[in-house]
Amino acid sequence: MDNLSVAETLDEERYKSLFEAMSEDLSIYFLNPKGMIESWNKAAQKFKQYKAHEVIGKHVSMFYTEEDKKRNAVEQEFDEALKHGRYEGGGWRLRKDGTRFWEEEIISVLRNKEGELMGFVKVCRDATEKKKQDELIAQQKLDLIELSTPVMQLWEGILALPIIGTLDSARSAVVMDNLLLAITKTGASVAILDISGVPMVDTTVAQYLMKTMQAAKLMGADCIISGIRPEIAQTMVHLGIDLAEVKTKSSMSRALSEALETMQLTIVSKNGKHNGDSKHDVTRKQEE
Amino acid sequence: MSTDHIPILQMGELLLVTIQVEMHDQLAKTLQEDLTAKIASSGARGVLLDISSLDIVDSFLGRMLSTIASINKVMDAETVVVGMRAPVAVTLVEMGLSLPGVLTALNVEKGMEMLRHHLNNSGEENHVTTGSSRKPAKCHN
Numbered sequence: 086m087d088n089l090s091v092a093e094t095l096d097e098e099r100y101k102s103l104f105e106a107m108s109e110d111l112s113i114y115f116l117n118p119k120g121m122i123e124s125w126n127k128a129a130q131k132f133k134q135y136k137a138h139e140v141i142g143k144h145v146s147m148f149y150t151e152e153d154k155k156r157n158a159v160e161q162e163f164d165e166a167l168k169h170g171r172y173e174g175g176g177w178r179l180r181k182d183g184t185r186f187w188e189e190e191i192i193s194v195l196r197n198k199e200g201e202l203m204g205f206v207k208v209c210r211d212a213t214e215k216k217k218q219d220e221l222i223a224q225q226k227l228d229l230i231e232l233s234t235p236v237m238q239l240w241e242g243i244l245a246l247p248i249i250g251t252l253d254s255a256r257s258a259v260v261m262d263n264l265l266l267a268i269t270k271t272g273a274s275v276a277i278l279d280i281s282g283v284p285m286v287d288t289t290v291a292q293y294l295m296k297t298m299q300a301a302k303l304m305g306a307d308c309i310i311s312g313i314r315p316e317i318a319q320t321m322v323h324l325g326i327d328l329a330e331v332k333t334k335s336s337m338s339r340a341l342s343e344a345l346e347t348m349q350l351t352i353v354s355k356n357g358k359h360n361g362d363s364k365h366d367v368t369r370k371q372e373e
Numbered sequence: 374m375s376t377d378h379i380p381i382l383q384m385g386e387l388l389l390v391t392i393q394v395e396m397h398d399q400l401a402k403t404l405q406e407d408l409t410a411k412i413a414s415s416g417a418r419g420v421l422l423d424i425s426s427l428d429i430v431d432s433f434l435g436r437m438l439s440t441i442a443s444i445n446k447v448m449d450a451e452t453v454v455v456g457m458r459a460p461v462a463v464t465l466v467e468m469g470l471s472l473p474g475v476l477t478a479l480n481v482e483k484g485m486e487m488l489r490h491h492l493n494n495s496g497e498e499n500h501v502t503t504g505s506s507r508k509p510a511k512c513h514n
Contacts, residue, residue, distance in 0.1 A: 265459035272479050299471035303462040305455070305478035330473075 115195070116205040120145045120159055123204065132188075132211045134181035145207070148178045150185070166192045166205060175212065187216040230259050236267040243344045244273045244306075245337070249282035257293035261300055268306045275344040276301055279337050281312025291326045298331065307347060309333070311340035379404050381411050387488055388412065388450075389481070391423040401437045405444060412448045419488035420445050423481055425456025435470035442475045451491050452476065455484035 104126075107113060112129035114122055121144055125137035133140075133148060140147070146159045153159075153176055166172035172192040177185045190209035197203050233249045234256065244267050248260060264276055278294065280286065286294075298308040311334045321328065334340040345351065377400060382389040388411060390404070408420065422438065424430075442452040453476040457465075465471065476491075478484035 261463065262459075265462060268479065269459055272483070274479075274483070296466050300459075300462040300466045303454075303457050303465060303472060303477050304459065305457075305480075305483060 110210060112207075112209045112211075114207055116145055116207060118202050118204050120163065120205075128210070132180070132186065132209075133178070139181075150177050150179060153177070162192055163205065166194050167202075170194055175216075186211050187213040189215075230256050234260050234263055236263050238267075238271055238273070239277070239341060239344070240348075240350075242272065242274045242348055243341070244268070244271065244276040245279065245341075246276060247279040247282060247312075251285065252280075252283050252290045252293055254293070257290075257297060260293075261297045264297060264301055265304060268301060268304050273306050275347050276306050276308045277337065277340040277344060278308055278310050279312040279340070280310060280317070281314060281337075283317075286317045286321060286326075288324055288326060291321065291324075291328075295331075307332070309340045309343055311335070311337045377403070378407055381407060383411070383415055383417065384485075386417055386492065387419040387421060387485060388415070388417045389421045389423065391426065393426040396434055396437060401433075405441055408441065409444060409448055412445060412450045418450055418492050420450050420452045421481060421484045421488070422452060422454045423456050423484075424454060424461070425458065425480070427461060428458065430461050430464055432468050432470060435465050435468065435472065439470075439472055439475060442472075451488060453478050453484040453487055455479070455481050 104113070108126040108128050110128055112132050113126050114129055115124045117123055121142060122140045125135075125140055130136060144159075146154055149158055158176065162172045162174065165174075171194065173190070175187060175189040178188045179185060188209050189212040190207055192205050192207050195203040195206055234246065237245045237247075239245045244264070246260065246264060248256075250256065252260070260278075264278075267273065268276070278297070280294075283290070294310065298310075301308050309332045310328075313333055313335055332343060334343060379390060379392060379394075379400065388408070390408065394400070396404075411417065412420070420441075422441065424434075424438075427434070438454055442454070445452045454472070455478045457477065476487060478487050
């Protein structure tokens with residue numbers, strides 16, 4: 086943004102009207118090499134609430150927060166601008182009434198024809214709304230990850246984690262945290278990780294799962310992976326993913342059966358009548 | 374280098390070691406020596422390594438736990454590492470030290486239970502098992 090060459094191509098009247106047009110929404114003002122404010126415009130007054138006579142001659146840091154002033158933010162921005170010709174960034178600023186707003190700014194260096202520093206021009210705008218939205222989106226993303234990795238206690242000592250959606254690094258970190266926290270709280274000895282809701286398992290996903298299971302094992306809990314769909318089983322074998330040490334089951338119910346076995350528990354029908362499955366379970370235990 | 378010794382408590386056939394301080398080379402070596410001596414003299418069949426006081430670990434500790442477990446095994450004593458905190462577990466796994474072949478339990482109580490099952494399984498036959506094999510011991514191996 087080289088003001089001098091722009092001024093050469095436009096005549097004064099058009100240059101002035103260009104400036105006026107920008108002044109409605111963009112806060113533009115000139116600073117001397119020391120950072121003292123030399124000019125003001127409509128938008129600057131609108132955003133910062135100060136009138137021209139209240140700011141001209143004062144240092145630009147008057148709009149900066151205490152934290153920013155402490156870490157010499159203004160000097161850092163000037164240094165950055167002097168190094169590269171301009172500085173682009175943002176920060177919280179203070180209005181006249183003390184309220185904060187998020188400002189996005191560009192600080193450009195002004196030099197005369199001899200290359201001497203004439204000062205800076207600062208173009209900035211109030212981007213508080215956008216910042217709020219960005220933060221909301223980031224928060225919602227976290228919430229979404231939290232919501233889609235619940236941890237449930239199926240029985241005393243047995244946890245179930247249905248994982249829904251792609252298992253990326255962010256999600257797997259949440260799964261691991263949630264699982265380890267649940268193990269600490271409930272003292273569980275078995276955790277069933279159900280991946281029927283995970284669309285794709287490649288080497289990376291398998292690694293995430295392994296890490297999670299290893300961490301759980303270090304805390305004394307065995308993991309069983311359930312919900313392995315046929316495609317996933319084939320993909321894993323083709324990729325050479327070694328699940329030698331890992332217990333895998335096709336369904337949650339089989340995983341639960343395995344978990345009960347590990348905990349030395351058995352389900353017995355109350356009235357002594359055996360329907361298909363429970364009879365099967367009881368019998369199997371006796372035969373072993 | 375101090376000649377501090379980490380106390381080893383004996384509870385019947387089990388030994389309990391609680392690690393509360395940062396381990397350095399000399400301390401680890403001393404512990405290994407003390408443990409093997411104690412196993413030999415007491416005839417203990419199980420060792421509980423309690424690390425529930427440790428907030429942080431480094432790879433040295435991870436390797437130390439593995440080493441102690443292996444040495445004890447040679448002396449016919451099973452080792453269970455208990456009380457690993459979640460952040461410690463994550464750190465070890467991230468470092469690639471998942472301690473394969475080391476038994477682990479959430480706390481001392483579960484660790485003792487695990488050791489008892491393990492010892493009854495491989496030792497005297499007078500403990501009644503209800504048909505199915507002792508899965509906890511098998512899984513962790």
